[in-house]
Every structure is written in C-alpha cells, then in structure tokens.
Amino acid sequence: MLTIENLHAEIDDKGILNGIDLDVKAGEVHAIMGPNGSGKSTLSSVIAGNEDYEITQGSILFGGEDIHEMSPEERSHKGIFLSFQYPVEIPGVSVTNFIKTALNAQRKAAGEEDMPAAAMLKKIREKSSLLGIDSKFLSRSLNQGFSGGEKKRNEIFQMAMMEPKLAILDETDSGLDIDALKIVADGVNALKTPNNATIVITHYQRLLDYIIPDFVHVLYNGKIVKSGTKELAKELEAKGYDWIKKEVAG
C-alpha cells in the first residue's frame, strides 16, 4: 500500500529524514518509535504532503502511485489520513460542519454527490457513539477549548468518518489519560479491516499495549535503525533509547 524508498527530506535546508525505507501492506499495523527529534513527525508530515518540507531524494508510492507531486488534499482523497499531534483550532466551525465539509470534499473528488443530510447524520451518530462522543461535543467549535483527550478523540472520530486506507496516528497517545487512551485505541481497533493499514507514531510503548503492531521500527537521526515485532517495543520500554543510540554510534 505504502512504499517508501530512500526518502530524504529537509526543512529550511536542514536534513531531517536521511534515507527512510518503509513498506506497509494492507491489513498491517506499523509502529514507529524513536526519541524526540528523530524525525517521526516529519515523516508523517511528508507522507501527508506538507509543503514546508522538501523531498530531496527517494520516493513515496501509495497504491503503486508516485505521490511526490500530489497536493495534501489529493493525497487525502486517495485515502491517506493523518491524526495530528497538535490539531488546530478553527473558531466558529463546528465539529459537525467541519467533518461534513471534509467528507463531501472527498466525495466530490470521487465524482460523487454530497452525502444526503439524513445519511450524514446517521453516520455521525454511529461513529460518534463508537468513540463515546456526545452530541453537545459535535456542535462545539473545532478543537477550540478542547482538552488534550477531546482533541485526540476528535481526530479519531474524523478518521472513523473518512474511512481512510492508510491512517497515520502521530503521537495520538500524548496528553491522554489511561481511560481516554483505551477509548481511542478501541476506536482504532474497531476501524481495522484487512483492507486498511495504520502507522502508529509514538514515543512510548504504552499505546502499543492497546493497538498491537505487526511491526515496530525505531527511527533515529532520520533513519530507521532497527525493525522488529512488538517485542522490540517492550525492549525499548525496558532499556530506553540510549542503547539504540549507542548501537548506531558503535
């Protein structure tokens, strides 16, 4: 589904990604871990098409198609979804209005008509109850005054609504207490199908107790320096990142 080869990217002439290789297939869950500043969030931004970053080498294929030149919205229409680490506020735009606009933009790109209001409402009810979101929340301004947990839950709600092929969860666990973490993880698991894939980006192993990865990759200095199964995450939890750093240096 997603094939990244020798990907180099920079921002303001500063190299952040220095040769990433990653292959994600349908039905898989990949975890990308690594210390702060290793390039985790950059990787998610680059996959989503953030134009602040420049790709200097390598390729990103999605569904066999080179997406290098595609705008962020085209990538979204192709089925790439990013759950933001820091979701932005849009004052005066309700959660409902925002997701409706997003969903209809997606449909329009697929040559479909706007979703009828009744169907939209039904879908919103279904997905919001999956994530324990009440209707009052849906009428609030997007992310304005939301707690950390509410923001992340809202991201997963949008993901549930948009049903992406590839979901990238960027530090979705940060700012969540254990209850919120469980709800979010349950939501992600419930949305899993053999046809979609998930990349979980996290600093801590904690989230991976709830979202079980098939593969774990360690990112350091803009490169994947180690890959393994969920056992690798456990090892990192126990030993910290220092041994990886030493291994790379050695």
Add this chain to the structure above:
Amino acid sequence: MAYTEEELKKELESKEYEYGFYTDIEAETFPVGLNEEIVRKISQKKQEPEWMTEWRLDAFRVWKEMEAPDWPNVTYDKPDYQAISYYSAPKKKDKYESLDEVDPELLETFNKLGISLDEQKKLAGVAVDIVMDSVSVATTFKETLAEKGIIFCSISEAIQEHPELVRQYIGSVVPPKDNYFAALNSAVFSDGSFCYIPKGVQCPMELSTYFRINQAGTGQFERTLVVADESSYVSYLEGCTAPSRDENQLHAAVVELIALDRAEIKYSTVQNWYPGNKEGKGGVFNFVTKRGLCHNHSKISWTQVETGSAVTWKYPSCILKGDYSIGEFYSIAVTNNFQQADTGTKMIHLGKNTRSTIISKGISAGKSQNSYRGLVQVNSRAKNARNFSQCDSLLMGNDCGAHTFPYIETQNNSAQVEHEATTSKIGEDQIFYCNQRGIDTEKAIALIVNGFSKEVLNKLPMEFAVEAQKLLEISLEGSVG
C-alpha cells in the same frame, strides 16, 4: 447547508464579478451637473409639494458650503460632482399590478441576480420594494401590509400620500447639515423606501429592498425612512448588487430609523456593490449615513455584511435618547484586492440605563485596507449606561491592513464600557489541516472566514444569511496564491 455548496462550487469557478452585467432599459437622464435648477427639476419631476422643494434647496445651499470629509482612513480621487447626472428614471413609470406588465429585461436582470420577483413572491413572508435606477418599479405584498396599517412604499410615493409623516420625520435623525454626503443626498435624493409601522403592530414579514445602480454615470442617492410607532416591531432587509462599470460610481445614501417607545427595528444589510477590478480600477464609492433614534425602552439593531464597493465610508449609529433603550451593531466587513473600508458605528448614550453592543468582524485580503472606527459616547445624564464592544480582525496574506479606531467618551462615572479587540491571521497550519482532510485551500478559507464571522451571520435572517455566506466566499476568491 448542503444546498449552497453546489452553487458555491460554480461561483468559485468564475473569477470575475458575477453581477457585472448591464441592463439596457430605456431611461430618462438629466444633464450632468448640480445647481438649484437641477434640484428644483428633481423635485418637480417627482411632483413634490413646496415644502419638500424648499427642504431640498436648503440642503443644497448647505452642501455648497461644505467639503468632503478627509478624516476617514481611505484615499480616492474625489468625484467631480458637477460631472454626475443627478436623475435617471426608467421611462415607463407605471406601477405594475402583475409581473406580466414589468419590462421583461428588468425581470431578466432579477433572474440573473437570483432574486426574480417570481421567486420573491414564493419566498414566504418577504415583501419587496425594488429600487431600480432610483425609481421604484414594483412593490409587492403591499395589500397584506395595508391590512395591518403598515405603510411600505417608495419615499416619493410617501411624500405624496403621507406628507405629514414624512415631513415630521425626514431629517429628524440625520439633518441635512450633518455631513457632506447627507447634505448632498438631501438635496438630490431620487427615491428610496418609506416604512411606517403603526402602534402595537408586529410586522408579519421581513421587509426587503433590493438596490441596483444601473445607468452609466448616474449616482444613486437613496433615502430610506423607517418609523416604528410605539410598541411595534419591524425587520427590514436591504441588499444590493451593482453592474460592473469602469468609471467610479457614487453612492451616497441616507437611512433614518425612528423607534418610538418600546418599538424595535432590526435593519439588515448585505452590501455587494462592484468593488473594482483586481488592479483597483473602478468600483463604487459607498458614502452612507445611517442612523437610528431610540425612544424609551426601544431597540435598534443594525446588522451589516459589507463585501463590495471600492471605498466604503459608513457608520450605522444609534442615538439612545430614551431611557432603557438598546442599540446594537453587528458587522462583517470584507476587503480584498484594492478595496478600502472605513466602517463602524456610533453609540450615543443619552438616556438612563441605556445599553449598546458592538460586534465587528473585519476581514482583509489582497492589498486592501480595512478600518473599524467606532464611537461610544456616554453623556452626563446617561446613568448606568453599558457598552460592550468587540472588534476582531482577520488578515489574509502580508499586503493588507487592519486598523481599529475606537473612541470612548464618557461623562458619567456610572458608565461601564468594555472594549475587546483581537487580530489574527489565517494560519498555514489551519490550511494544511483542512487540506489534509481533503478540503482545498479556497474552500478552507471560506470555512475559516465563515467561522470567524459566525456571531454576526447568526444575527441575519435565514435567507439573508445564506446569501451573505456566499458573498463572503465570492469576495475572497483568489485571495490566496
């Protein structure tokens, strides 16, 4: 709101001013220039009584001695007032009983605007007094209104039919000598609307006027007078579009509202005059004086969505003369390309326990300049006056300007005046967030701007709110690279 989105899509595709067409209706136009003879001729043409002619002449004499104000934060080439024709009327001046009698070209114009009379008639509860090139050509729903004793007609007709009311109130809130443009308007106003709601009557429908400037080189001098008698209520809508023209067009309207004891007037405007092209050429000069007078326990609410005009100079105001009276001002002003707007309000607290609220949302894009100018004045007698003002500015890009000029004058220390102001910029991160959700940049901006303006959009009557949202989006087209 799914019903607007398909239309919106279409509109976003067309980059030119969409109402830039011109209707070729046979018109009678006075020679250019302004002098006493022209003023007399206008009055004569309208078969006005002697007192009206004298009133106009007095105004003209005052105007001659005045100069156009230069304090607003706008720059423009002052129009040559002697190069303007001050009267233009469609030749066919009969009143129409049915649409069949109306000039088909006029109907076509309304069709293009999406506000055909047909449609309007179907729209429940909206009576339309259409001002087309200065003379009202059609009035609907008049009979329904008449049953309640409501008078809703052109000001010319009111001068004929209800001279006592007009004479009592015209110029009572905006005297001719008030300012340069008010004086000019008083001398040469060609037509406008008059509305009187009798005591205790709640007007059962929104009263609506659509304005058009249509004739090359003719200024539009509208005069609107709304009188709400004791304990009455009326909601009045004013909306306008103008054809695309190369030369500048002058629009100097005067609107006077009078709310007698316990009456309430809601006055909503969507202003979409031609703003000029992308290079700042052409566009309407919109120099408007709007003011309301509140008696005891009465309320006047101004809501405006200003998206058009090359230069706007406009301060819908409330004189809170009566005790416990309330003034409100809700405004969205959008400027793009080379547009300049200097707009705001004046809340003059004279009575005791008077309250006022000001919510102003300014959106600047392109190379435009957008100024909020507001005065809150609490006079010595105005015990326990309250004001709350909020002025928010949203900037798009790096070449536009947002300015806030709040003036607060209080002479009574029981007054409570609050002023809040914010300035924000549409962030790259907001755009990227929307893009990631599949929403393109143009649509993302529309979403953000509508969210920013929501508090004011919510104050508009439903059918107006939809139109206003579309206008916001059209006005900001192409404002991001």
